[in-house]
Ligand SMILES: Nc1ncnc2c1ncn2[C@@H]1O[C@H](COP(=O)(O)OP(=O)(O)OP(=O)(O)O)[C@@H](O)[C@H]1O
């Protein structure tokens with residue numbers, strides 16, 4: 447029986463994901479052609495390691511198409527409606543740290559909290575003739591944080607798949623929800639994080655698909671999971 451584990455094929459998580467597997471005695475080498483998405487694995491007989499994009503890994507875990515994956519918690523929470531029903535966090539891996547935050551223009555001196563933002567959103571249409579626009583690629587996290595956690599009813603999400611921090615200055619949005627690590631992109635774009643505007647503190651995690659259990663050798667998968675620590679915060 448073969449188990450599948452996917453790691454990011456490129457980008458900031460890839461090398462550290464390979465190192466995290468090595469720490470558990472699983473050694474992954476890329477195929478000779480560095481553009482190939484095939485790997486060879488030693489240290490875990492029967493384990494196939496796939497290279498996929500970080501967001502694709504979240505989708506494949508949701509759909510049960512892979513057994514395990516390493517990706518960011520932000521992508522898991524954005525992609526899967528009820529993650530606790532569908533996946534299990536085997537281990538938080540201690541890299542890929544980034545916060546998903548609500549940020550507004552520095553010039554909004556009276557807006558420091560989500561309550562302040564709610565006040566602004568409430569009167570926005572009357573003052574500007576349209577609802578407050580929030581630029582983000584994190585639709586699910588934004589809706590849940592704005593509407594369910596903070597009771598903000600009047601806003602509109604503007605999808606942004608890149609350069610989100612530039613959208614307020616460009617005039618295509620008023621505020622943003624995006625990922626930040628050093629904070630320098632927010633600063634450079636004259637944006638500030640609301641004091642209670644941290645939606646999620648994300649890091650890379652080893653995630654197990656519960657949906658994949660039906661076709662899995664569960665004992666084998668349990669043994670693989672046990673090679674990684676537990677999932678402390
Ligand atoms: N400074 C950062 N900016 C963006 N993402 C970061 C940062 N630091 C860590 N991450 C994490 O990296 C992951 C995204 O990785 P990466 O940028 O390699 O993928 P991507 O190219 O955006 O994804 P995909 O190829 O799937 O669209 C997310 O889980 C995110 O939380």
Ligand SMILES: O=P(O)(O)OC[C@H]1O[C@H](OP(=O)(O)OP(=O)(O)O)[C@H](O)[C@@H]1O
Pocket residue numbers: 608609611624625626627628629630631632
């Ligand atoms: O807080 P900071 O350290 O400034 O990092 C945050 C920025 O880094 C990422 O962009 P990146 O330029 O890496 O491109 P990406 O959006 O394609 O990931 C992310 O989308 C933010 O814009």
